Amino acid sequence: MAQRRTAWTRLTTPFANIPAGTATALALAMWVVVIGGWALLSYGRVVPNMFLPTPGTVLQTTYRMSLDGSLFYHTLTSAKVVLLGFIVSSLIAVPLGLWMGTYRVVQAPLEPLVNFIRYLPVTSFVPLFILWIGIGIEQRIAVIFFGTFFQQLVMISDCARSVSRDLVNASYTLGTKRSEAVWHVIFPAALPAILDTLRVTMGWAWTYLVVAELVAASSGLGYIGLKAMRGFQVDVIFMAIAAIGLLGLITDTAFRIIRARVAPWAP
């Protein structure tokens, strides 16, 4: 009987659900621990404020930069770079990945090449991109694209390949033609997994932002972080990092909502 179990037993049972309230409380407690630890280290002068700003200073800086509009401006620039890079990458990776996972004849030539490229560090291509593309926003978009595209391609190809053969077979016996199977069966069947892939790679796209803005940027969250380093403005660096994390959280949540809307049938 569930009622006879103690709360402790329930919390320590593998895979058992815990009450929603408990989950929220635990999540909040974690933040309290992290921010509390930070406050303790900074206000207690355990770490000099030159290296670790106090939460109060970071909030003040955030407030100041919000008022003069610079935070919004830099956030917008970064979001534009990340989203454009990500969208261009996804628009090519989704159909190409589907074909790659579906047709051996597409997979055979692409897979060895893609597996080679996707292990190359994006940073090593930055000088090349500057020479080829210049130092405009296109260069930064190219970095994001390069960082996400090849990963997406392999993962989406796997999504397509893991669609049940009998699902495709069943569609054939119902009159689906071979040429229609990719879009009528494999794509919708793989859609939840594809959306999960996009959500995960969106997170990676954000992590490449600083790399993209490392060189030759004049705006963006990564850029103000780098600039702040030169002026020892640790509070600005903290703010920039927190802003990137928050934007990542927002896009992640957006993808979860999209997935629930587009594929309500998937668990």
Place this chain on the structure above:
Amino acid sequence: MGTLILNASPQTAAGPKVTMTETIKANNAAGTAAAAGDPRSAGTTMAVEDVTLRYGDANGVLALDDVSLKVAKNEFCVIVGPSGCGKSSLLYLAAGLNDATWGSIKVDGREVIEPGPDRGMVFQSYTLFPWLTVRANIEYGPKRKGLPAQQRKQIVDQYLNEVGLAPFADHYPAQLSGGMKQRVAIARALANDPAVLLMDEPFGALDSQTRGTMQKLLLRVWERQQKTVLFVTHDIDEALVLGDRVLVMTARPGKIKAEIKVDIPRPRSMDVILEPDFIALKRRILGLLHDEIDEDH
């Protein structure tokens, strides 16, 4: 009383192959005639001729060895055999989902070269499209055929009622039980009005009570809709409850060992399994399958 039409000669490995084939062919024709009247007047819906299936190269596993059979129009034909005997492979060949190494399969006189909606199939695994509702799943085939919306709706409603799932029309497959999923799969295959319905152990994953309910439902639908069915199972009770004729298959390489006509009157209730005629037939098939297992070891 069930009569044993054919008990093929003992399966000695060195037995003359040509003779075996001829025996089976001759007796197949006789079996069809006995089961569904004269095959020439009733019409043969499906004819499997000398089908051999070998996986891989010439040294690969021989899954089917020179199999021939005929299914008459509106006949309920069941293939029973031990697991791994190639009975499912035979259905996949008939559906056009795989190519035979040798031999041919004809449905309504046309040779099977690729899958098509004239050969509906119900699989053992759940193959409903998870992104479509029950209604949209059943509508899939008629839609591919390009039937107008009004006619599609009529067909879908008919089969939803036929399998008793009208209240679940707007549910997604993930919200259904295993038995319900297979009922939708049957409705979906029938909505396409196929010449032959191929069923690959469709109730194999269900618990025994649900299986009984499904067999009853399938019989009711089949009696009303008049369809040609080729049904594969390893469950002898299921084969005898459902079939007009039961073909017993040997283990690898798969061959048709015997053909048993089930002349238990219809409509059959599920209690038929307790009747002496039924038990006699079951004993006969069990004997045939045990011979198989003994030969194997």
